[in-house]
Amino acid sequence: MCETGCGKLAEIADHYIPAAIYIEMRRGKNLIPENAFFDMGNLQSLCAGCHRLKTIEDDKHIANGGPWVELGRPAKKWSF
Numbered sequence: 001m002c003e004t005g006c007g008k009l010a011e012i013a014d015h016y017i018p019a020a021i022y023i024e025m026r027r028g029k030n031l032i033p034e035n036a037f038f039d040m041g042n043l044q045s046l047c048a049g050c051h052r053l054k055t056i057e058d059d060k061h062i063a064n065g066g067p068w069v070e071l072g073r074p075a076k077k078w079s080f
Contacts, residue, residue, distance in 0.1 A: 002047040010045030018058050
């Protein structure tokens with residue numbers, strides 16, 4: 001199910017913080033940046049509609065220069 005709570009079936013694995021930004025954030029902490037792309041803590045399941053809306057928000061956020069914060073994200077609720 002879509003993690004936004006819209007009730008639709010999730011179709012897309014989305015990066016909570018956009019991948020390119022998250023990779024750079026991890027690089028700054030001397031972690032292997034390539035592993036950041038697959039960090040399950042930065043992935044969420046979204047339906048196509050919510051993903052489109054989030055992408056628009058992300059693009060605006062990037063255009064405004066951030067900032068991106070890792071803390072404050074809701075805890076993951078795994079269904080398996």
